[in-house]
Amino acid sequence: MNADALRRWLAEPRTAAYRFPVHAVIDAYQHYGKHSVPAEWTVLLRCARDRLPEVPDPNELLATLLNILLDKSDGRFDYRSYLALPLIPIPDPDDSPQPAHRLLARRDRLHTLLLTDLIAFELQALDTTSAPLPLQRPDLALVTKRLRHAVRAATPALRRLSFVIPDAGSPLANARRLAASVAISQGTSAQQMLRTTMLPVSRVHDEWMFIRVLQTFELTFGLLAVDLAAIITAAQGGQLPTLGARLSFAAALLRETTPLWSLLATLQPAAFHSFRVHTDGASAIQSRAYKLCESLCRTPDPDRLHSAAYLSVPDVQARISSGQATIADLLAAIHSDERTVAEQPALADGLREFTAAVHQWRRTHYRLAVRMLGTDQRGTGDTPGTPYLLRSRDTPLFEGPDATDPSQASR
Structure with missing residues (x-):
């Protein structure tokens, strides 16, 4: 379970947000568990989040995902980030009205x-x-x-x-x-x-x-x-x-x-x-x-x-x-x-x-x-x-x- 795909993306993040190795990252988190993910992954994901502004067509979902992945290292871990609720389109009274x-x-x-x-x-x-x-x-x-x-x-x-x-x-x-x-x-x-x-x-x-x-x-x-x-x-x-x-x-x-x-x-x-x-x-x-x-x-x-x-x-x-x-x-x-x-x-x-x-x-x-x-x-x-x-x-x-x-x- 190595981070080579993430390193390759970091070498040229301008390619596009959708090229980000989401599956490799999720596989790593499910393999180790968020609490025990090696520090190497945390460092690389922080670099990825910092470099998102370089992506020509920023992906808001990717930015949200990175914040959820890094919640423990950021000191922001809570119920919403644990359940990744920002990535689930949960109905909300503040959304635009729908039938x-x-x-x-x-x-x-x-x-x-x-x-x-x-x-x-x-x-x-x-x-x-x-x-x-x-x-x-x-x-x-x-x-x-x-x-x-x-x-x-x-x-x-x-x-x-x-x-x-x-x-x-x-x-x-x-x-x-x-x-x-x-x-x-x-x-x-x-x-x-x-x-x-x-x-x-x-x-x-x-x-x-x-x-x-x-x-x-x-x-x-x-x-x-x-x-x-x-x-x-x-x-x-x-x-x-x-x-x-x-x-x-x-x-x-x-x-x-x-x-x-x-x-x-x-x-x-x-x-x-x-x-x-x-x-x-x-x-x-x-x-x-x-x-x-x-x-x-x-x-x-x-x-x-x-x-x-x-x-x-x-x-x-x-x-x-x-x-x-x-x-x-x-x-x-x-x-x-x-x-x-x-x-x-x-x-x-x-x-x-x-x-x-x-x-x-x-x-x-x-x-x-x-x-x-x-x-x-x-x-x-x-x-x-x-x-x-x-x-x-x-x-x-x-x-x-x-x-x-x-x-x-x-x-």
Whole structure:
């Protein structure tokens, strides 16, 4: 595993950014693990980043990738760089508005790509000893269980995309058929995204699955944040009849992630602790997409707004400080307007469904964290860890005496 291709590019970087040896660099990072990449690679990649201005047609994606590759040596390693989130087109309320069906289709395609990449990796590790991340491989029974959950997690999105995979009779056969079918339909940009967003810190097999599952959660919460922002805008424009239905759909999308928890539960505790020691600084408490969703439901209490949860996402904190509208604000307006009484039953149903889905997600997250870490374990980067998850598990999603039932809130 040498750096000759990178040295050749450095000898003449003016050739073009697309000639950069991306595959050689990614192979090296997957071979060593980001935490243990030899200093030689770090020095050469720093030189490459410094010389990017010499490239006639600068490639923004390459600049982003180099920053992610060098995050540990730069002292910038965090949740976003660990998961390479800047290289995944996660839906965002600040992006140019797009029709809801297009955003859902984009999320479904990315969701499917990430999960089928995980499936392909697990199958490769079964079939050959040359697969990356060779340490602490799970046994066949655990891999089979993992593949079954991965296919289940991908199925709702596949159905919406009209991508039907006939049952082949066994979890392994189903997984092979799905991986082969999706691989055929992959374009160059999809392949590049999958390659550049798998930068594990270790050589431990299970880290591949861990990264892909967290990335799929980020996709879902990104889309939910867009949906919540759109719901607020629609309600402000007087489109109240659709509010309950859109919240019900958001709840359904979140419930679809349930198999991801079953998939993540196949993580071997010993394997998790082996690579977790190298993830200091990267914690899910830094998830921007989740904080957007939470803050769009209601304005966080001051102690939470100024806690590590929001200090790690300063742009979300700034949105809140500038007066970001929330679902709770809409509820307050609805409760004061008797003309909306006719729409309240559907709205109440949507609120109840979405609240239940979020609380179920939080409780499942807490249970899995306790299984892996125990009840009093600090999180990475000395974040609050499971005690924090316990406190936030049942935090009200909306405000009011009975915020999931608008007909009761003014009583």
